[in-house]
Amino acid sequence: MGQIPEAASIIVGLVMSEFELLPTANSLTRHMHTRSSGCRESRIRAALHCRNSEQQTVLKITTSQTVTNEDGAAVHLAPNANGLLRRHGIFAESTGANLTLKVIVPPVTQYIHGAGIVFSADLEESNKMWQHPWLLAHRVHLLSELKRGATANEGPGTPAILRTSSKAVDVDANGLVTLANGEQIRADLIVGADGVHSRTRAGLPCAEGIKTFGSGKSAFRFPIDRKAALADPATRKFAENRRVVIYPPSYNELLNFVCIHPTAGSETLKVWELLDIESLQTWTDGRLVLIGDAAHPFTPRQDAGQTIEDTVCLAVVLPLGTAVDEIPERLRLYEKYRYEHASRVQEYSRIAGRDLGDGPPLNVNEYIGYNFGHYEWDHSTQELRKWIWKRNPNLGRHDGTSSTFTTASVKFKMSRTLLQNLFPTPAFRFKSPATVAYATFPVTTLAYSHFGLYIHAVQYMKKNGEEIVGTFLPILFEDLSFRTSTKTVPSLEGADEGILCHKYIPKTCHAESKERGQADIAYTTFIPHAEEAKVVARKMTKIRKAAKCDITFDAMGWKALPTFHYIVARLAEILIYEVVEAKVVEGTGVSDVSSARRVK
Template sequence: MDFSQSNSTNSLAENTSRPLNIVVVGAGIGGLSAAIFLRQQGHNVILLEQSRFANELGAAVHLTPNANGLLRRMGLIPEAHGAVKARKMSQWFPDGKVMFSLDLEKGAGRWQHPWQLAHRVSLHSELKRLATREDGPGKPAQLRTRCRVVDVDIKEGTVTLDSGETIRGDVVVGADGVHSRTRPKIPGAENVKTFSSGKSAFRFLIPREKALADPATRKFAEDEGHLIMIFGRDRRVVVYPTSENTLLNFANIHPTSESHILPEAPGSSHWQNQGNISKMLEIYKDFEPAVVKLLSMADEETLKVWELLDMKSLPTWTAEKLVLIGDAAHPFTPHQGQGAGQAIEDAASLAVMLPANTTLESIPSRLKLYEKCRYERASRIQEYSRVTGKDLGSGPPVDANRFTAYNFGHDEWDYSNQMLRKWEWENTKGLYWRMPTSFGPMPGPRQDFQGRPRDGSKARFTTASIKFKSSRTVLENLFPTEKFRFAASDTIAYATFAVTKLDNLEWLGGRGYSHFGLYIHGVEHVGQNGETVHGTFLPILFENLADPILSGREELGFPKLFCDLDMKNADATTMTASWMGSRFCQMTIVTSKEHLANGDAPAVQVTSTAKDEGLLFHKYIPATGSLGSKERGQADVEYTALLPSAEDAKTVERKVKRTRTTQKVEIKFDALDWKALPTLHHIVARLQEIPVYGVVEAKIVEGTGVSDVSSVRRL
């Protein structure tokens, strides 16, 4: 069976972002959780289960806060299916004396989600329903039972069944438990075998009412949600309620050498092996009589004995199209109650790494990223479980609070999402970063969040400009360093005040903004190596939107500040500049001559002499923490930059639709005072000083095509 046929296309390029076809081997808690999360991501999932019904039997399971949050995310509310809230935890000596008792509800406020005790049958049934239901997000997973896997081709993504049928997928998920048939297909895992931890566990359930009815055993059942652990030196009894407090679940851990395995399954570690009640009572005969009486209430027909297996860490959990989750990747002893939880975390992390837009060629890298997210955490909790499972007196005291904080205080979905973001950022070269960096690279006029270039060809502009003669000395006083000078020795210099209104900008979602600046022509910059660059110097650029100000200042170094800019076109084009209601400039151009143009008019920003190479500006960022020190006024960054005219023109095709010229113009500045302009008064006062000896040219240019100014370079 080719599982990918329904979505096949003619080319890999077309095929790269279709829903993935995913084969999950094993329909236990981990496999079903993976199927749910993956179908919710938009993928096609088939589940292969070797049993007839994949039924979980005869036991309860801890749903700790880290697992419970993920179940709720997938739409499973455990308490709606009989899960019991863990309210109290006690540890007793074998003679019945209390070692300690904790009110778990007092500390429950530390965790966003509850700690619950659920019946595996109820949990498994609801997971199966969510994976295969017709309604809900995504396409229902196909569940096929009686499918025994005999081989996996990790390169081709094919799974072979004992019937001879092959099933192909883009990803094969090995969720087939501790005796995994997929695990040996991972290079380096062929010789990694499970081994006995030296302990086994009797597992069974009894009605809670049965314990309550006997005065000797009532104490084990009288408190709802009470988790009781009775510790001997090398054996223990763990009992707690489940199924709406109607059943008591038992996990009686003891040396494997003392338990009875039926002859037909010698040395088997399957968790459904039949137990022997007489043998169990013999193992716990030295515990107080009430414990022995409680254990004697077990029904031998449902009593199971389960050998607790362990395994060294695999070198890797994934190879090509195969990835392991749950016990197939990392078998757990039960002493931390995290086996199911870690399988659910694996499923969540894997789904995060395979979002709806996953390309086929990225799958191996994404599977490695899943492993990176999960390997250390799962391995550490494995070790915690080994430590807490040791015989009493065989090691140093255990810091249970540290273990609990690490286990419970984690949300794998959110953690894996952040790891995926970082991976995507690291694999996209040249992304722009600026504050706030906590949220990743910053989209702007030069690229979107994914690093793709912007299209400025459809953006519209209207520029009103006044080029005028002015005082060389006054303008020269605005040069930021001695490296700037006028190229000519004339006492007359030239400058332009220009305002531009932009709209239909892709990077602003079709919106726009305006900017207003002073452009000083005929300037040259002399570098330390003697290299001279001729251009137009920009000392100030006002803009009326924060986004282009932050982008232009931090990424490019433009000397931008905020003000309100109101540009109107009627019989005359007017621009009013103000700050929080305080108007400090008004510019008016009354047009008298109109030209329909085809792109001959140059951009006002780069109006210059014949030697003009582009727009010059000076970048300065102050050092943090220098305000009260000897380094006051020191710069973290300071240099001059150039926007080359020729290179900038190549970034977008600029089309001038109409040009209107006139000699009827007026521009007037009013610096007001420090109260009216508390952050701009010193700037506007200097602009107000600039004399206008005569207007050289005044015009209004309209057109399309706005450059992203990405050709800016540092001098």
């Protein structure tokens, strides 16, 4: 048996078709040595996200195959998964990926012999719902770009070290990996990303007896020259229990085919059998964690996107400064943040793979909205914030209202998944699953000035199931130097019914009290526009519109902005995609907000 390497740095082991680990260190503030083995894409995605996180990582990837030894398969990049790659500097368009402009259920046009096209949709308009493009990429080209991002000398962090012809054969939850040549490597963290045939999965106590089983479907796939396909427009008839998936990657020069058919009767063909496993009770134990198909296998629909989300979540829960003894707890957070979403998408994928008439139909809009409307970076970041807040209670949420007399406002388009992290309770949500949303920054001057963020088209769900649609006000800054100022709220144009606010006051108690950080008062308020108009008539006397506008925030720092730094830092996260309107309104009629009411 080989010697266990000594290291002063932390080694994170990514197990994909093989595994990788980290040598023990006191905290993750040191270099993290990550070993990764298994699925080529999963390994390199994990390496890329580790490198681009705040963690300093020395990543060693071990694999029994060469990275460029890949077949001609294509990859479907949903908008949310594509956005995560873009966040780390990977733009699939640069590798020849094409926009998804037309779809048939499931995510391709569906044709049945004798019935013609069942469903077809032009996606050019509906794609505007999403922050990022919906792409079809060539696997080889995308993999090469991921490899470049993880291993190139340019870029943040330490480049990953690619170690080929190294196969991992055993792993345990205490951070020990054994390679086929007898070498042993000890790490603080092992990430198993070794696909549906995972060996690292066996390291989990809940995985005993868990085996892969056939889904009843197999597939064979191949790329052909697109010109050749266009030269012969005839298509072969196919039976009701077979499916051909076709999409064009690689600068629109290839057509990728995936042919799905019953497994029975394919003994003479070398095919790709679509495998599944029973849901695991847990994805982590001690210092071992699974990602991708090792944790939740997918039939060929969303496996790439879900693996990308797994790696991003790991990067979020293991930031710079994480103590080594916190790793098991942080891995449980990863599982908590990912398990429900990945399991639900996994079940959607199974339903989408059924033959027509086999079981209840798939609600495509629900599926796409749930899947594409989820942005893992924002989701995991917010969930981690809640966990940190719970451990270290502070003042909590802040209430506010506003008034108008002279208002300069900018309405803009931005990320819905980022804005929703400002919602105080799960009862708040957006009406639409679209990942773009609209908000307004108004600066209002009365006897004092105030500046706020107003988020439009927000839906509040009452306990009795009734809905209120309004504009949510999460943040308000006021200059109260004029002592006779009157608290007022602006009237913003739009289809919303009024202004939603959330009132929160923490309990007053000594520093060591168990009640510290708990709410003394916490409820939602609503100010209906219609009732406010009955109190005071509002009249606009002058409206001026701007030709162009720009807004930026500087979080500064705790020393420069000690009281509001944590608030401004959240505003600085906002990336404005487009300014919709900028104007200055002057008018008369100031409401006293007497119509405000508590929402139960």
